[in-house]
Amino acid sequence: MDKKCYQIVTNNPVVKENYDRVIFVDGSFQDVLLKARDLVHSGHQLINHPLGASIRMFFSPYRSILVSDKPDNLDINHVEIIENSIVSYNKQMEHRKPDEANRKDYAFIDGELLKSSLEEYKRLSI
Amino acid sequence: MKLELGRIHIKDIQLGNETAVKDGILTINQDELISRLKEDERVKDIKIDLARPGEKVRIIPVKDVIEPRVKIEGDGNGFPGVTTKMAQLGSGKVNVLYGAAVVTVGDIVGFQEGVIDMWGEGAKWTPFSKTNNIVVDIKPVEGLAPHAHEETVRLAGLKAAEYIGEAGRNVEPDEVLVYEMGTHAEESKKYPDLPKVLYVEMLISQGLLHDGYIYGVNSQLILPTLLHPNEELDGAVISGNCVAACDKITTYQHQNNSVILDLYAQHGKTINFLGVILTPELTTLEGKFRTCDYTAKLCKTLGADGVIVSEEGYGNPDSDLLMICKRLEKEGIKTVLITDECSGWDGMSQPLADTTPEAVAVVSTGNVSHVVTLEPADKVIGDINAIATLACGWEGCVGEDGSLQCELNAVIGATSEIGYHNCTVKLY
Numbered sequence: 255m256d257k258k259c260y261q262i263v264t265n266n267p268v269v270k271e272n273y274d275r276v277i278f279v280d281g282s283f284q285d286v287l288l289k290a291r292d293l294v295h296s297g298h299q300l301i302n303h304p305l306g307a308s309i310r311m312f313f314s315p316y317r318s319i320l321v322s323d324k325p326d327n328l329d330i331n332h333v334e335i336i337e338n339s340i341v342s343y344n345k346q347m348e349h350r351k352p353d354e355a356n357r358k359d360y361a362f363i364d365g366e367l368l369k370s371s372l373e374e375y376k377r378l379s380i
Numbered sequence: 381m382k383l384e385l386g387r388i389h390i391k392d393i394q395l396g397n398e399t400a401v402k403d404g405i406l407t408i409n410q411d412e413l414i415s416r417l418k419e420d421e422r423v424k425d426i427k428i429d430l431a432r433p434g435e436k437v438r439i440i441p442v443k444d445v446i447e448p449r450v451k452i453e454g455d456g457n458g459f460p461g462v463t464t465k466m467a468q469l470g471s472g473k474v475n476v477l478y479g480a481a482v483v484t485v486g487d488i489v490g491f492q493e494g495v496i497d498m499w500g501e502g503a504k505w506t507p508f509s510k511t512n513n514i515v516v517d518i519k520p521v522e523g524l525a526p527h528a529h530e531e532t533v534r535l536a537g538l539k540a541a542e543y544i545g546e547a548g549r550n551v552e553p554d555e556v557l558v559y560e561m562g563t564h565a566e567e568s569k570k571y572p573d574l575p576k577v578l579y580v581e582m583l584i585s586q587g588l589l590h591d592g593y594i595y596g597v598n599s600q601l602i603l604p605t606l607l608h609p610n611e612e613l614d615g616a617v618i619s620g621n622c623v624a625a626c627d628k629i630t631t632y633q634h635q636n637n638s639v640i641l642d643l644y645a646q647h648g649k650t651i652n653f654l655g656v657i658l659t660p661e662l663t664t665l666e667g668k669f670r671t672c673d674y675t676a677k678l679c680k681t682l683g684a685d686g687v688i689v690s691e692e693g694y695g696n697p698d699s700d701l702l703m704i705c706k707r708l709e710k711e712g713i714k715t716v717l718i719t720d721e722c723s724g725w726d727g728m729s730q731p732l733a734d735t736t737p738e739a740v741a742v743v744s745t746g747n748v749s750h751v752v753t754l755e756p757a758d759k760v761i762g763d764i765n766a767i768a769t770l771a772c773g774w775e776g777c778v779g780e781d782g783s784l785q786c787e788l789n790a791v792i793g794a795t796s797e798i799g800y801h802n803c804t805v806k807l808y
Contacts, residue, residue, distance in 0.1 A: 302663045303696035305733060307584045308624030309722065309748055309789040310491060312695065320664075335665070335699065335734075342695070342733035345724060346749075349774050356769065359489035362526070363588060363623075370587030371663040374600065378666045 260301055260375065262368065263290045264318035268361045269368060275323065283317045283352065287343055290319045291336045297325030300332045302371040304339040311367075312346045313353040314360040318368040320375065381470040382560040383610040386452075386553030387478035393430050393512040399547045404554075406480050408514060408544060416543050417516070422532040425519040429761045431483070433510050436499045438757035441492035441766040442792050443484040443622045444537050445508050445632040448477040448545035449615070458542045459615050461596030463535060469595075470610035475548035481511040481632055482544060484537035485762035486518040488530050488589060493770045494625035494792045495754070502754045505794040507801050508632075515761045516540045527588060534620055538631070559610050559644055564682070567652055574652040575685040579609070579639050580675055581798070582700060583629070584621050584693045585660035591620035592629075592692075594658055604659040604675045606682070609640045612656055624693045626748050626794040627720050638799040639690055639718065654682055659704070661697040668700050676707035690718040690798045694748065698733040709738040716741040720795035722748050746795035746803045749787050756782035 262269060265279045265286050277293075279286050290304055301320035306312065353360065389404050396407035414426045431437045451457040454472015458464035483496065496508045503509035518536045520529050561567060568576070583592035585599040592599040594607075595616055607616060617634040629637075640656060647653040659675045662668055679687050687708050691701045701717055708715040717739055721731030727747045760767065770790050777785040788794040793801050 300665055303665060303668070303699060305695035307586050307590055307661060307663075307693040307695050307697050308621075308628070309626070309694050309787075310493065310623040313491070332665075338734055341730070342722075345729050346722060349725060351774065353491055353769065356489070356491035359491055363489055366526070366588040367586060367590065367663070370590075370600070374662055374664050374667050378664060378670070 259323050260320050261323045262318050263293065263321055266316035266318050266361050266364050268365045269318050272365070283314060284343060286317045286319060287336070287340050290321060291340060293321050294332050294336045295328070297328050298322050299326060299329055300335060301375055304336055305342065306367070309346070312343065313350060314364060315352040315354060315357050316361050316364040318364055320371055381608050381610045382558065383470055383614055384473045385557045385613070386473060386475045387555045387557065388475060388548050388551050389554045390477050390479035390512055393432065393480060393514060395430065399544065401477065401547045401551045406477060406512070406547060413540060413543055417536045417539055420532060420535065422520050422524055422528060423518060423536060424521045427517040429515040429517065431498050431513040431515055431761060433512070434499055436758035438760045439483055439485060439496040439513065439515055440494065440760065440762045440770065441485060441487060442494035442496055443486055443533055444619050445630040445792070446482045446537050446541035447632045447635045448480055448482055448541045450475050450545040450549045452549055456614065459538050459618060462593065462618055463538045463542060466595065469614040469616045470608050474614065475551065475553060477545060477548050479512055481508060481513050482537055482541040483508065483513045483515045484518060484533055485515060486533045487763050487766065488526060488533065488622070491769050492622060493766060493790045494622065495770055495790055496792050497754055497757070500755050501752055502791065505752060505788060505791045505802060507793050514540070514544060517762060530588060530620065538618065559613060561609065561647065561653065564654060571648055571652045574650065576654050576683055577643060577651040577686045577688065578654045578657060578679050578682060578684040579643055580657045580659055580679070580687055580689040580704060582659045582661050582689065582691050582697060584624070584697065586663050589621065589623050593618040593620055599658065599660040600662065602660060604657050604671055604678055606678060607656045607658060609644060609653065609656050612637055612640060617658065625792050626789045627693060627797050629692050629798055630793065633793065633796060633798060633800040636800060639688060643688070654684060661692065661700050663696065668703065672700055672703040672707055675704050676711060679708055679713055680711050684713055686714040688716045688718065692797060694720065694722050695733055702734045702736040702739055706736050706738045716743065718743045718745060718797055718799060720745045720748050720797055724749050725751055743805055745797050745799060745801065746788065748789040748795050751785050751787055753783055753785050
């Protein structure tokens with residue numbers, strides 16, 4: 255895969271400011287998941303996993319997800335991953351609200367995790 | 381490799397003029413400890429507090445917990461590759477201040493919440509309410525970038541454990557535990573009829589506040605790798621992860637990894653324990669495929685009949701856990717998974733973010749969404765503002781008497797996915 259074949263689906267203003275190739279979602283973490291789902295259903299592939307690695311990151315108001323820039327054949331594994339992620343997110347947030355008080359710090363950490371994902375992606379790509 | 385862990389039972393801790401252990405009481409020279417930690421120019425202030433089991437004390441936000449130790453024979457005192465020169469770990473004699481723990485606190489970002497309550501309901505859920513805790517609160521110099529801040533706090537905790545551990549150098553241990561295992565060829569010759577079992581330990585490896593280190597190497601950068609179990613028991617694995625309070629594996633838990641200890645106990649009796657494979661939990665799907673394939677390949681190449689896999693975290697690592705399971709079972713290797721559940725307040729929802737039909741043997745270490753009520757503390761060590769983060773999850777979670785409701789996910793080690801915690805498991 256070309257090292258620049260990605261787009262970033264994000265609602266994080268810090269990411270919007272610092273990266274090209276951004277599909278900005280003016281909405282919530284959940285809206286980012288839904289946008290990624292729509293793209294996956296139309297043949298884009300997920301580059302990183304839609305969810306974070308810790309419960310605390312579920313409470314983040316922000317999320318950035320990497321997807322391929324061009325649609326290809328529908329990949330049923332990717333459909334399953336994004337759909338499961340949405341179910342999982344909704345369940346986790348059933349009683350919880352996003353942690354708005356720490357919005358700024360979450361924006362920063364989301365940006366850091368995105369940077370780490372991009373570095374990993376570039377190490378992996380042909 | 382032969383490792384002897386000499387446990388010096390610590391019954392109490394206090395501050396004093398020297399750092400020493402006498403009759404099971406650990407005394408710490410606070411000024412000396414502080415000046416040692418301030419050798420790092422990035423450290424502005426250090427505050428030392430003590431928290432004993434039963435005291436009405438809350439520690440928040442906890443970054444790491446480390447067991448103080450000293451190596452009295454053999455290479456590799458401290459944490460080679462991190463705080464001391466590189467050395468091969470896994471052999472020699474170590475004196476352990478058993479019952480004492482260094483707990484680091486320090487805000488790196490505002491939303492950290494890991495809590496240790498030393499009394500009451502909260503204490504029931506964290507294993508670190510039973511240790512005598514030396515709490516090291518680290519304030520870095522102004523303007524330090526978050527990565528440097530995280531590293532400063534991480535290293536200060538390790539150095540504090542090293543400094544305090546020295547107090548045990550010339551003390552006769554109360555008990556000595558011996559961990560000895562030869563090469564695969566030697567052990568297979570000794571136990572030709574026992575099933576060969578590997579332990580796969582997954583580590584969050586995803587960036588700032590989501591990292592783990594092996595001999596100082598960030599696990600993001602490795603392919604899955606094989607360790608002799610003694611290496612981990614001797615301090616080869618360090619936590620750099622501090623946002624998943626309930627199921628992060630602290631450095632203390634690596635040093636005392638329950639899965640390794642339990643497999644060791646069965647070695648030569650019911651199983652032939654082959655060792656530990658450390659597997660990074662990456663963020664990209666391609667990265668996940670690679671590490672999961674590689675993990676399964678290592679298990680097959682080493683001739684494992686059975687594999688125990690433990691997860692770290694929740695969310696995207698669930699995919700790795702189940703992909704590893706699927707690959708191993710397809711190779712005919714019996715696989716047991718250890719994970720916690722995120723199954724809602726009532727415990728009735730699907731527990732993981734992913735599923736696979738091959739996952740037929742799963743040990744649950746608890747429901748991270750379980751709600752507990754924490755009474756107000758007499759004393760808070762760390763950042764009192766972090767309590768707001770702990771409690772602001774939903775309407776009505778703060779009571780009129782100052783008590784607060786939180787989910788177990790905020791409590792350090794509450795649902796440890798390597799089983800180093802207070803919950804027990806029922807067989808169904």
